[in-house]
Amino acid sequence: MLADKRVLLIIGGGIAAYKCLDLIRRLRERGAAVTPVMTRAASQFVTPLSVAALAGEAVHSDLFDLTAEAEMGHIQLSRVADLVVVAPATADLMAKMAGGHADDLASTLLMATDTPVMIAPAMNVRMWEHPASQRNLAVLGGDGVAVVGPNDGDMACGEYGPGRMAEPLEIVAAVERALTRGPLTGRRVLVTSGPTHEPIDPVRYIANRSSGAQGTAIAEALRDLGAEVVFVTGPAAVARPQGVQVVEVETACAMREAVMAALPVDAGVFAAAVADWRVATASASKIKKDSGRLPVLEFAENPDILREVAQLDAGRPALVVGFAAETDDVVAHATAKRDRKGCDWIVANDVSPETGIMGGTENAVVLITADGAEAWPRAAKGAVARRLAERIAQALGRAEA
Known part of the structure; x- marks a missing residue:
């Protein structure tokens, strides 16, 4: 269903980043090309080598990559995809998006893109329920950002509640809905x-x-x-x-x-x-x-x-x-x-x-x-x-x- 579609996958710095390895595999199974971008914190949870191997493309992480920026690489990356997916969308990334910050490659891409954006939030239940996170979520929804998840469940910190990132197949289903036209598309x-x-x-x-x-x-x-x-x-x-x-x-x-x-x-x-x-x-x-x-x-x-x-x-x-x-x-x-x-x-x-x-x-x-x-x-x-x-x-x- 996703043949000839390109997904720009921005991987945030949270424990749920490990799920992105399976997400990349599932997207590619359905024909999508995946361009991976990792925040500095994301590389503490999964290695760029693993991500690149599964995506079949190099990982982008440096806003000041001189080779890429000679051709305004951050602009090109933000425009060539059919959909930008942020997974996991951490509390920090959501705050940057809602506030319009652009201080690293991931946030700059999100500011520069004219492509539809989808986020899969993932964070501790208290962080998710914090008024600031809910305000940011409301702002992003008003900006037209699609949201998938989070789910309820056990967390790495030992707590239970909403904040678990949606499972890879749930995200894939949301991507398919976003990129395929149904009879009510645009309604x-x-x-x-x-x-x-x-x-x-x-x-x-x-x-x-x-x-x-x-x-x-x-x-x-x-x-x-x-x-x-x-x-x-x-x-x-x-x-x-x-x-x-x-x-x-x-x-x-x-x-x-x-x-x-x-x-x-x-x-x-x-x-x-x-x-x-x-x-x-x-x-x-x-x-x-x-x-x-x-x-x-x-x-x-x-x-x-x-x-x-x-x-x-x-x-x-x-x-x-x-x-x-x-x-x-x-x-x-x-x-x-x-x-x-x-x-x-x-x-x-x-x-x-x-x-x-x-x-x-x-x-x-x-x-x-x-x-x-x-x-x-x-x-x-x-x-x-x-x-x-x-x-x-x-x-x-x-x-x-």
């Missing part, structure tokens, strides 16, 4: 997912049983077809999808703000199970039960995100897809919801307890469109997501034509 799609938590007091909240599994699968399926995906998720129980822009929220009001900030998009898929109501005034302290009286909760209606986006006068997505989780009269209720909200499609399902769908691994949906109701057979949520993503690609293609 920007918004996906909402998961439940929302509406606070009652600092320790209690109103929620629902949504796991976020179907929304996550949809984001992954759209990504695999080439879309740029903005994934706005409530506190879901499943892992976040890789290779998409993830925006974490808690409440319906926060989800609305994130959705509106993500516009414009070509399509919006509103799979989140957004709470219809919230407590009008959440208590600032824990509600105690020693008063002898039951608490009285006054409710307020949450914003209707699907209807608001579907009825926008300006900036409405070309395709707006809503979801309807019903327990009876599924088609009738979903059809009425489509008319009421003003969206193009509704994906409806029966979430009665006996179906095992809400929180389960399978789904059985009915697609409601202007043409009527189309029942799909029960299948794994990933299969449902792929079928929906393909239909979205077809619809956007027809709209463009």
Whole structure:
């Protein structure tokens, strides 16, 4: 899949650098040429000889290589690749990228390139969770840098948590997605997912049983077809999808703000199970039960995100897809919801307890469109997501034509 593609691989100085030996091998197996660049610190973890032997090309590491710089080598290196991959992207490298520093070959290449950039972060869990790292990640995401990983797991330092570099095959899959054109390449799609938590007091909240599994699968399926995906998720129980822009929220009001900030998009898929109501005034302290009286909760209606986006006068997505989780009269209720909200499609399902769908691994949906109701057979949520993503690609293609 990567024949005639060239990857500029910048290897940062972290223990995860050893994984780059396998990454180079996997990329070359798929036909890609790999030009390796190593930071000074990277050579403390893997040898340039090993990297060069696997890449079949010399390792570049010196910004002041007189032979190369006579021909402005750092500029040429930054421009000839189809994709720049930084793996591992250490906290230091991410900070340099976010701040626009250019004090060695790797950072100078990243500043000089007009080629798409992908990073595979790797660092200690505390470093990853530090506000500075998260700020830098947000800056890089805003600059259009793609991110793969990090994963949760054991670390060389003995700690456990997010910060492990994505595995070589995960990075290869992300590279393939970035360098091969799918039917949604160039399209920007918004996906909402998961439940929302509406606070009652600092320790209690109103929620629902949504796991976020179907929304996550949809984001992954759209990504695999080439879309740029903005994934706005409530506190879901499943892992976040890789290779998409993830925006974490808690409440319906926060989800609305994130959705509106993500516009414009070509399509919006509103799979989140957004709470219809919230407590009008959440208590600032824990509600105690020693008063002898039951608490009285006054409710307020949450914003209707699907209807608001579907009825926008300006900036409405070309395709707006809503979801309807019903327990009876599924088609009738979903059809009425489509008319009421003003969206193009509704994906409806029966979430009665006996179906095992809400929180389960399978789904059985009915697609409601202007043409009527189309029942799909029960299948794994990933299969449902792929079928929906393909239909979205077809619809956007027809709209463009």
